[in-house]
Amino acid sequence: MSREFIHLKVKRQDTAETSAYWEEFKIPYKPNMNVVSVLMELRKNPVNVEGRKTNPVVWECNCLEEVCGACSMRINGMPRQACSALIDKIEKSPIVLEPLHKFPVIRDLKVDRQVMFDYLRKITGWVNIDGSWELGRGPRFPEKDRQWAYQLSRCMTCGCCLESCPNYSERSPFIGPQAINQVRLFNAHPIGQMDREKRLDAIMGVGGITDCGNAQNCARACPKEIPLTVSIADLNKDTTLYGMKRWLYK
Amino acid sequence: MSVLEKNHFFIRKLHSLFGVIPVGLFLLEHLYTNSFATQGAASYNSKIEFLQSLSYVLYIEVFLIILPILFHAFYGLYVVYIAKNNVLRYSYYRNWAFYLQRITALITLVFVLYHLWALRISSALLGTEVTFNTMVQHLSNPGMFAFYVIGLLSATFHFANGLWAFFINWGIAVGVKAQQVLGWVTGILFVILSIMGLQGLFAFL
Ligand code: SF4
Ligand code: SF4
Ligand code: FES
Numbered sequence: 172m173s174r175e176f177i178h179l180k181v182k183r184q185d186t187a188e189t190s191a192y193w194e195e196f197k198i199p200y201k202p203n204m205n206v207v208s209v210l211m212e213l214r215k216n217p218v219n220v221e222g223r224k225t226n227p228v229v230w231e232c233n234c235l236e237e238v239c240g241a242c243s244m245r246i247n248g249m250p251r252q253a254c255s256a257l258i259d260k261i262e263k264s265p266i267v268l269e270p271l272h273k274f275p276v277i278r279d280l281k282v283d284r285q286v287m288f289d290y291l292r293k294i295t296g297w298v299n300i301d302g303s304w305e306l307g308r309g310p311r312f313p314e315k316d317r318q319w320a321y322q323l324s325r326c327m328t329c330g331c332c333l334e335s336c337p338n339y340s341e342r343s344p345f346i347g348p349q350a351i352n353q354v355r356l357f358n359a360h361p362i363g364q365m366d367r368e369k370r371l372d373a374i375m376g377v378g379g380i381t382d383c384g385n386a387q388n389c390a391r392a393c394p395k396e397i398p399l400t401v402s403i404a405d406l407n408k409d410t411t412l413y414g415m416k417r418w419l420y421k
Numbered sequence: 422m423s424v425l426e427k428n429h430f431f432i433r434k435l436h437s438l439f440g441v442i443p444v445g446l447f448l449l450e451h452l453y454t455n456s457f458a459t460q461g462a463a464s465y466n467s468k469i470e471f472l473q474s475l476s477y478v479l480y481i482e483v484f485l486i487i488l489p490i491l492f493h494a495f496y497g498l499y500v501v502y503i504a505k506n507n508v509l510r511y512s513y514y515r516n517w518a519f520y521l522q523r524i525t526a527l528i529t530l531v532f533v534l535y536h537l538w539a540l541r542i543s544s545a546l547l548g549t550e551v552t553f554n555t556m557v558q559h560l561s562n563p564g565m566f567a568f569y570v571i572g573l574l575s576a577t578f579h580f581a582n583g584l585w586a587f588f589i590n591w592g593i594a595v596g597v598k599a600q601q602v603l604g605w606v607t608g609i610l611f612v613i614l615s616i617m618g619l620q621g622l623f624a625f626l
Contacts, residue, residue, distance in 0.1 A: 248510055335511050343503035377426050381433030385586045386519035388511045401597060408592020414430055
């Protein structure tokens with residue numbers, strides 16, 4: 172598709188407290204751009220469609236290859252990464268950019284994704300190997316488990332799954348699929364297994380795994396194609412069995 | 422921590438379980454019994470009489486039917502409330518099913534409360550009998566008949582789709598393919614139960 176300008180419509184917000192407003196821009200077209208490079212172009216000359224000079228649009232990015240999750244935003248309504256959103260593949264004009272709306276906005280398209288890292292802390296989203304003595308080599312990861320576990324490990328904490336989940340909102344305490352999936356990952360790890368029950372406990376309270384309603388938007392939204400609904404179902408089995416054990420061993 | 426919070430996992434699991442056992446099983450029994458209406462008044466009446474003559478019938482009704490339904494329904498209202506539906510933005514089949522599960526929950530609740538009142542509680546209070554003719558009269562108003570058709574379809578959808586979620590919530594259907602096949606199976610179940618229920622209803626016309 173040939174175009175002279177890329178027409179952007181950006182939902183802006185100057186501070187966390189002030190209200191949002193829309194601003195439109197026209198950026199000279201070059202081939203092979205993505206949303207990040209368009210925003211960088213805009214930064215050079217931040218003039219809106221009315222010809223008024225304005226503050227450059229604020230956004231976050233880091234890896235530029237869809238592995239860090241920092242540049243996640245809503246592009247034409249759908250949550251995805253700005254760095255892998257190729258302009259030549261977007262038919263719609265104007266291209267509408269909005270911040271993810273399940274996270275607090277810091278400024279313009281930049282949101283605070285801290286809550287997801289807090290969830291990881293809550294579920295012990297790591298393998299405990301620190302000790303006061305030499306632990307030696309750990310056990311090997313069985314290859315057949317490593318294959319699916321690797322898939323789960325590709326999560327970049329981008330938040331697209333939470334953004335699309337109907338049960339993840341300010342109305343409900345649900346922790347969401349991102350952290351639940353990590354429980355499955357670290358429980359599959361031969362050393363991580365040692366904290367297995369602690370991780371299950373962490374997702375069996377209010378807002379835990381039972382609060383998923385199986386809408387399955389999350390698996391659709393995940394840019395890393397992580398089978399989130401399989402992780403949830405698998406942990407449904409684990410939590411159910413563990414729940415019975417917890418009860419009978421009381 | 423409140424008692425509710427402390428037992429959150431257990432309560433959620435109970436909510437999921439009750440939808441299938443006993444409430445779902447009761448729905449199956451109920452639709453099957455009603456289908457005897459297609460064999461005529463005598464056949465239908467004898468089945469109703471048989472059920473009413475069961476020993477401990479009052480206890481069965483209260484503890485295995487009404488209380489589980491009330492728990493499932495009223496805890497379910499909270500579950501409906503906390504969802505922020507987004508089917509217009511994410512209009513995937515599964516997301517629609519999630520939304521419809523909540524809509525049919527509300528419709529079924531209204532329907533069941535009315536149905537229970539009109540055909541069980543009031544007859545128990547007034548001492549009237551429920552027979553084939555009672556049903557014919559009850560459904561003679563086209564508006565009422567339509568209400569029953571909607572109530573029936575809501576209940577069968579809510580049950581079939583709920584059964585799908587049940588198998589996932591208990592970690593029985595785990596893989597993508599297993600969940601998909603289960604979706605088909607429960608979809609067919611919805612159609613079969615709906616046809617059976619409608620045949621029973623139309624027999625009263
Ligand atoms: S399957 Fe569960 S976690 Fe995923 S979008 Fe649906 S409710 Fe949210
Ligand atoms: S699971 Fe997928 S969508 Fe969710 S945070 Fe991780 S990478 Fe993003
Ligand atoms: S910049 Fe890292 S995912 Fe886009």
